[in-house]
Amino acid sequence: MPISEDHVGRSYPATAPYQVSRAKIAEFAEALGDGDNPAYAGDDPIAPPTFAVVLSSAAWDAMFADPELELSLSRTVHVDQRFAWQRPLRSGDEVSATLTIEKVRARGATAIITIAVHLSTTTGEALCTATSTLMHTMGEAA
Amino acid sequence: MSALTGVEVGQRLPGFSRTFTRADLVRYAGASGDFNPIHWSNSAAAALGLPDVIAHGMLTMGTALRVVTDWAGDPARVRSYSVRFTKPVVVPEDGGTVVTFAGTVTKLADGFASVSVEALCDGVLVLGAVTAEVELG
Numbered sequence: 001m002p003i004s005e006d007h008v009g010r011s012y013p014a015t016a017p018y019q020v021s022r023a024k025i026a027e028f029a030e031a032l033g034d035g036d037n038p039a040y041a042g043d044d045p046i047a048p049p050t051f052a053v054v055l056s057s058a059a060w061d062a063m064f065a066d067p068e069l070e071l072s073l074s075r076t077v078h079v080d081q082r083f084a085w086q087r088p089l090r091s092g093d094e095v096s097a098t099l100t101i102e103k104v105r106a107r108g109a110t111a112i113i114t115i116a117v118h119l120s121t122t123t124g125e126a127l128c129t130a131t132s133t134l135m136h137t138m139g140e141a142a
Numbered sequence: 143m144s145a146l147t148g149v150e151v152g153q154r155l156p157g158f159s160r161t162f163t164r165a166d167l168v169r170y171a172g173a174s175g176d177f178n179p180i181h182w183s184n185s186a187a188a189a190l191g192l193p194d195v196i197a198h199g200m201l202t203m204g205t206a207l208r209v210v211t212d213w214a215g216d217p218a219r220v221r222s223y224s225v226r227f228t229k230p231v232v233v234p235e236d237g238g239t240v241v242t243f244a245g246t247v248t249k250l251a252d253g254f255a256s257v258s259v260e261a262l263c264d265g266v267l268v269l270g271a272v273t274a275e276v277e278l279g
Contacts (some may be wrong), residue, residue, distance in 0.1 A: 033208070080227065
């Protein structure tokens with residue numbers, strides 16, 4: 001059966017450890033048009049705050065791959081997004097992300113899904129929580 | 143970092159305009175890992191009933207935060223940031239689309255400033271309920 005209130009509380013295994021690198025920070029800052037910000041350059045840069053999406057979107061994959069939920073990224077609209085940081089991500093951090101389904105409101109073919117992705121270092125230091133509301137529409141029955 | 147001083151509720155933060163082109167969307171797709179084809183394929187966008195390819199909401203969100211980080215100096219001051227994606231930013235193949243960003247301090251409490259950011263495209267707000275919490279100390 002597709003995603004429903006019954007799936008609230010479901011969590012997925014942590015993503016494989018990801019090492020934040022100076023090169024990736026520079027690439028991401030450049031993509032934001034912020035390549036000149038000195039905080040994102042040098043030997044020990046921090047990542048732009050929304051760099052957390054690199055990790056959180058990787059965590060989404062496990063949920064979208066869960067056959068029980070019958071979700072498809074192509075039928076998903078990102079409604080809202082929140083980040084709360086304990087500290088900035090830095091080059092050298094080894095980070096993994098864990099996704100939990102926090103809330104589901106299903107009505108007909110449409111489900112409003114709230115997910116929380118917790119980012120932490122591989123040594124257990126909490127870094128960031130990325131909370132998203134998604135609107136998903138079920139496809140036509142085959 | 144030295145404290146941010148002289149901050150007042152209602153203070154306007156300097157804004158900027160950015161033209162988003164298809165090349166910018168491709169660059170952000172690679173940087174972020176979000177390769178949803180609605181951000182680069184005309185036919186994928188059309189299949190969803192969109193008028194054209196749209197920018198990643200997260201690209202608009204991340205760009206909007208530059209209003210806050212440029213003002214705050216150190217991006218590490220930003221402790222939370224939230225937006226609603228109210229309207230897609232449509233990016234035609236020729237010329238791209240201009241989005242204009244500006245900010246306002248909305249609240250001061252407990253050593254934090256709350257900042258709201260406007261993101262306007264063709265006179266319409268493309269982000270809603272934008273709030274960044276910035277540590278002042």
